[in-house]
Amino acid sequence: MNPDPIADPFDLTGRRALVTGATQGIGTDIARTLAGAGCDLVLTARDREGLAALARSVRADHGVRVEVVPADLADAAETEALAASALAAFDGLDVLVNNAGISVPQRVVDVDATTWDLVLAVNLRAPALLGSRIGRAMAQAGRGSIVNVSSVAGSLALAEHFSYCASKAALIMATKVLALELGPSGVRANCVSPTVVMTEMGQRVWGEEAKAAPLVARIPLGHFARPADVSHAVLFLAADASAMVNGVDLKIDGGFSVA
Structure with missing residues (x-):
């Protein structure tokens, strides 16, 4: 017998989510999108003032509960403390969105250990630790959704x-292991992999038409992604609409990776 149909498979009313990297670009849009679906939020980033301002705005716009936990995800101890604080904020979490990430462009021949370790710490170790600690609590509760924000640069x-x-690339595989081990306990893990997203940073780097044109030409849909393209995909993976989706790397790239 099939389970009863879900009245609104995108409704997150009463759910609790942690969003990392919440004060910039995609992270802010994800936070607002989840709040718009009724989700209570724990928001984290390094920018304390930015977090406070975003929390005030989201509370006013959507009427959900919002807590902030400033943290530097390059620091393993702060990441561990964040997991504990986020779980305590609303007595558990239903959704984890590992959005925070950094990029320090370097040619292969110029790479240095300090930069390499920093990028791997923020982009891989932090989501792995949060996925482990928060995933464990979700497994004990018997449900949850972990959404990692990767990139087409992972493929x-x-x-x-x-x-x-x-x-x-490692984050994509880490997501699959989370899906494999936590799935039997009712916890799903998936990731989204966008192409260039036209945030303020994306505009600064790719806003010049002459620079962007060769890359846009490789995207069958003919344009870069918007923040909403990513946040709507995150909402889908966080919600019951994707109840049977687990271990997936969802490309948000207009067909770039198949062209």
Whole structure:
């Protein structure tokens, strides 16, 4: 017998989510999108003032509960403390969105250990630790959704992005292991892999038409992604709409990776 149909498979009312990297670009859009679906939020980033301002705005716009926990995800101890604080904020979590990430462009021949370790710490170790600690609590509760924000650079090599590509490729595989081990306890793990997203940073780097044109020409849909393209995919993976989706790397790239 099939289970009863879900009244609104995108409704997150009463759910609790942690969103990392919440004060910039994609992270802010994800936070607002989840709040718009009724989700209570724990928001984290290094920018204390930015977190406080975002929390006030989200509470006013959507009427959900919002707590902030400033943290530097390059620091393993702060990451561990974040997991504990986020779980305590609303007595558990239903959704974890590992969005925070950094990129320090370097040619292969110029890579240095300090930069390599920093990028891997933020882009891979932090989501792995949060996935482990929060995933364990979700498994004990019997449900949860982990959504990792990777990149098409995790599947396709990008010049001058040695550490970034390596970290995002590893994050995709880490997601699959989370899905494999936590799935039997009712916890799903998936990731989204966008192409260039036209945040403020994306505009600064790719806003010049002459620079962007060769890359846009390789995207069958003919344009870069918007923040909403990513946040809507995250909402889908966080919600019951994707109840049978586990271990997937969802490309948000307009067909770039198949062209």
